[in-house]
Amino acid sequence: MSAGADTGLSKGAQREKNRVTVASLAAAVCLTAAKLAAGLATGSLGLLAEAAHSALDTVASVITFFSVRVAGRPADENHPYGHGRVENLSAVVQGVLLLGTAAWVLSESIGRIFFEPVAVQVSVWAFVVMGVSVAVDLWRSRMLYRVARRHGSRALEADALNFRADMFSSSVVIIGLALSAYGASVGGGGWFLERADAFAALLVGLFILGKAGQLAMRSVNVLLDLAPVELQGRISRGAESVSGVVETRRVRLRESGHRKFADIVVSVPRTVSAAEAHGISERVEETVRYIDGRTESVVHVEPVATEAETMAEAIHGIAQEMGFRTHHERVQRAGGSYEATLHVEVDPALTLGEAHERASGLGDEIRRQEPRIARVNSHIEVAEPDPEERERVDADHPELVEEIRRAVAGSGTEASCHEVRLYRHKGPEDAETGALDAVLHCDFPPRMGVGEVHLRTEHVERTLRAGLPALEQVVIHAEPAAG
Structure with missing residues (x-):
């Protein structure tokens, strides 16, 4: 993840979340008012419990309304992971409010069942209100759950589960009202029918209690970083x-x-x-x-370290781990053991004693990690300095260029040079010695193995440096011959 990544929601997603929370809030207010009016008119504890439940839903919807706005803010300097946990915190608050509601409903229902039974005056409007409540909760739960799944919103998911569960509690209240109405029509109907509404409220309270605990625990687990x-x-x-x-x-x-x-x-x-x-x-x-x-x-x-690495690769890896730059790592068998050679680059400011001590420490570590290697020979050289400036001078030395071409052609390596470049460094000492660097682009048979080409290029380099003392460095770029 790149630093400073924006973990906020897109504007379209935020607008959709805002729209469904407003719709849910409006529905909660209307249902609360209707249930409260019907509960007061009939004296039904089930209806009053549902009114209290809907009132808490209204508060929860308000909390969700604000939490999704805060959670949608992008990450900032003080909140590098964004503000998304506001939704989890709001879900905890909703759970606590539901626990309070459940406690009140359970207390009232137990009182009416065992101590002070209350007669319920059931009317058709009570059934109408609860039927509308079931339909509205079904609509709200589907709407919120769809948006919650699309955008991964814990707060909206909590609301959706809440309203889906409300359909069950509303159905229980409807059954309780129906039993109370039946009991009244037959002249009492016995102990249970007289208290059917209170039993319905008891079930609603237990249901709210379980749902509140589940909601709160899920969100608390997120806040405590419980890993999925x-x-x-x-x-x-x-x-x-x-x-x-x-x-x-x-x-x-x-x-x-x-x-x-x-x-x-x-x-x-x-x-x-x-x-x-x-x-x-x-x-x-x-x-x-x-x-x-x-x-x-x-x-x-x-x-x-892996089993697939060669001993030369292991030496290079060990050197990297110890902070060394190395190259030309080679391992050869010497008798019954192995002997390693490598080039170690060091700071040019070091003394020979300091550089040797560092190289010896690297050799000790290589032998410790690779017991098969009995001896480590290191060539100490200074780290490559910053690039030096040099000028191209092959146009000033046409005779030398032709000599190089003839030497390559006569080296017995099947190589031919199609380009020769000569360079001179701009330092005063280079001007005095006249030393030059040569870069050759040479053609080799395309089917020749790379290992064989390497041996032949090395032979050409030795031949040129031996026969042409003016060349200080020779670099050969091998290319497959056309045709």
Whole structure:
């Protein structure tokens, strides 16, 4: 994930979330008023419990209305992961409010069942109000759940589950009212029918209690960074499937509103370059986005030794781990053991004693990690300085250019030069010595093996430096001959 990534919602998504929360709020206000009026008119505790429940839904809708606006804000300096957890916090508040409502409903229902039964005056309007309530809750739950799934909103999902559950509680109240009406029509109908409305309220209270606990716990778990284990495992397996990844060492997940954030540690062969390691980390991030489009990841790469690496690659990897720049690593068999040679670049400001001590320490570490290597021979050289300025001078030395062409053609390597460039460094000492660098573009048979071409280019370089003392450095660029 790039630094400073905007974890807010798009404007279109935010408008859609705002629209459904306003619609839900308006419906909650209307239902609360209707249930309260019907409950007071009939004396039904079930209706009053539903009115209280709807009133809490209204408060919850207000909380959701504001929380989705805050959660939609993009990340800033003080909130690098965005403001999404406001939705989780609002869901906790909703759960606490529902617990309070459940406690009141349970207390009243138990009182009416065992201590002070209250006669309920059932009317047709009570059934009409509750029937409308079921239809409105069905509409609200579908609308909110669809938008919650589309945009990963915890607050809207909480509201959707809340209203879906309200349909059950409203149905229970309707059954209680029907039993109370039947009891009244037959002249009492016994102990249970006289208290059917209170029993319905008791069921509603228990239902609200369970729903509130579930809602609060889910949101608290998010706020406490409880990791989604199933997604964690999928990300771990997905990262290991990326080419170049040796293993997934750690996956840490956290949620924030509609987003998830993953910190992933993977190991890669220590022989890969920094650019290759970066490419592997980007492929892991792409894999995570494919697994879960709402998860943003930061990938940390750790180098490790692998069984597939050669001893020369192992030497290069060990040197990199110790902060050395090396090249020309070679391992050869000497008797019953192996002997390694390598070029070690050091700071030119070091003394020979300091450079030798560093190179010796590298050799000790190589032998420790690779016990098969009995001896390490290091060639100490200064690190490549900043590029020096030089001028092209082959036009001033046509005779030397022709000599080089003839020497290459007569070297017995099947090579021919189609381009020769000569350069002179601009330092005063170079002007005095007249030393030149030569860059040759030479053609070789296209079917010749690379190893053979390398040997032949080395032979050409030795031949030129031996026969033409004016050449200080010779670089040969091998190309396949046309035709």
